[in-house]
Amino acid sequence: MAEFDRDTGTSLWPHEVYDLLRRAGVTQFAYVPDAGHKVLIDRSLADPDAHSVPLTTEEEGVALLAGADLGGARGVLLMQSSGVGNCINMLSLTAGARFPFLALVSMRGDYGEGNPWQYPMGQAVQPVLEAMGVICLRVTEPADVVPAVAAALTMAFQSGQAVAVLLTQKLIGAKPF
Amino acid sequence: MAKLNRIQMSALPPPVLDRRQAVPALIERPEDFLVVAGLAGTAQELTAMTADAPFVFGLGGAMGAAPMMGLGLALARPDRRVLVVTGDGALLMTLGALAAIAVQNPPNLSIVCVDNGHYGETGNQDSHTGLGVALDAIARGAGIPAVHRIDTMAEMAEGRRLLAEPGLCFILLRVTEGPAAKIKRTLSPHVVRDRFRAALAAAG
Numbered sequence: 001m002a003e004f005d006r007d008t009g010t011s012l013w014p015h016e017v018y019d020l021l022r023r024a025g026v027t028q029f030a031y032v033p034d035a036g037h038k039v040l041i042d043r044s045l046a047d048p049d050a051h052s053v054p055l056t057t058e059e060e061g062v063a064l065l066a067g068a069d070l071g072g073a074r075g076v077l078l079m080q081s082s083g084v085g086n087c088i089n090m091l092s093l094t095a096g097a098r099f100p101f102l103a104l105v106s107m108r109g110d111y112g113e114g115n116p117w118q119y120p121m122g123q124a125v126q127p128v129l130e131a132m133g134v135i136c137l138r139v140t141e142p143a144d145v146v147p148a149v150a151a152a153l154t155m156a157f158q159s160g161q162a163v164a165v166l167l168t169q170k171l172i173g174a175k176p177f
Numbered sequence: 178m179a180k181l182n183r184i185q186m187s188a189l190p191p192p193v194l195d196r197r198q199a200v201p202a203l204i205e206r207p208e209d210f211l212v213v214a215g216l217a218g219t220a221q222e223l224t225a226m227t228a229d230a231p232f233v234f235g236l237g238g239a240m241g242a243a244p245m246m247g248l249g250l251a252l253a254r255p256d257r258r259v260l261v262v263t264g265d266g267a268l269l270m271t272l273g274a275l276a277a278i279a280v281q282n283p284p285n286l287s288i289v290c291v292d293n294g295h296y297g298e299t300g301n302q303d304s305h306t307g308l309g310v311a312l313d314a315i316a317r318g319a320g321i322p323a324v325h326r327i328d329t330m331a332e333m334a335e336g337r338r339l340l341a342e343p344g345l346c347f348i349l350l351r352v353t354e355g356p357a358a359k360i361k362r363t364l365s366p367h368v369v370r371d372r373f374r375a376a377l378a379a380a381g
Contacts, residue, residue: 053277054277054280056276057273059241059271060271060274061245063245064248064249067213070249071211071249071252072254073253089240090241090242093239096238096239097369097370099370
């Protein structure tokens with residue numbers, strides 16, 4: 001499978017992930033823009049049957065997905081690792097009310113990161129998500145992305161869990177600085 | 178409070194309405210809506226007004242969640258009207274949500290902010306609105322198409338009209354500080370979630 005180019009979003013698996021999410025009944029795509037999610041964002045904007053919801057901060061997405069679930073709909077939160085820190089108290093809602101939760105996190109501050117500002121939050125993503133009851137699935141190989149998202153969909157919407165798929169920099173590449 | 182800048186440009190009149198009369202006067206038929214209510218006062222009064230009905234999701238934490246929960250619910254159920262009722266403190270925590278909601282512009286979502294200008298649960302400190310920050314101006318600037326401010330009973334009828342008609346709206350209901358309606362409500366969020374979903378599924 002082609003290398004993922006984080007600036008252009010070119011490679012096959014983002015399209016496969018979008019199609020998989022839609023087949024699984026996901027209709028609300030919430031995001032703070034990130035190059036790592038460019039294809040999913042653009043596909044959701046072009047999709048007449050999906051809601052594409054740009055957020056001003058990631059915690060809004062946690063609340064949005066809870067509201068979607070109250071109405072019987074499914075959503076996904078697309079964010080960069082830096083946005084995870086913005087979500088933490090709002091995940092009280094997810095954990096307390098046992099809302100299903102699905103997030104795809106494009107990682108910064110890990111494998112090969114050239115911007116030192118990204119390390120504190122990037123390295124804290126998994127421990128703080130786990131501390132709030134979110135199960136993390138780390139993906140490092142292109143062939144593992146679609147199976148990991150499929151697994152996360154089952155965990156979230158069949159088993160009612162909170163799940164984040166961490167798309168590591170080994171997978172999506174480090175942004176050059 | 179002399180250390181804090183009292184904002185003059187908005188020139189809001191002093192609040193005169195008692196929330197215990199004003200909220201039911203504005204929201205005459207809460208049963209017409211799926212309701213998400215913010216912390217403390219607003220969750221208490223919507224629970225009291227509906228006799229703890231299942232179609233009210235009242236928050237007990239996750240401050241600031243209500244507007245975006247309302248958006249997710251409104252997008253999920255375009256066939257139903259959704260009402261968010263939030264206090265000023267909780268809304269101040271999530272002002273960006275007004276922008277996120279405006280760019281979706283769901284016609285079935287109404288937002289009521291019960292603004293008492295204070296953090297009533299934590300020692301009655303002045304909130305920013307109590308110091309003159311105008312949430313109606315912020316909502317208008319965010320792009321909410323219909324924005325209405327209620328300072329006295331004279332503006333109540335227009336608020337009721339906005340709630341009764343389709344279209345995204347924001348209503349700022351300015352009230353004096355003082356207690357909200359009191360009722361014992363369940364604070365177990367998973368119970369509230371489950372009964373809300375069950376009631377909605379049963380209603381179709």
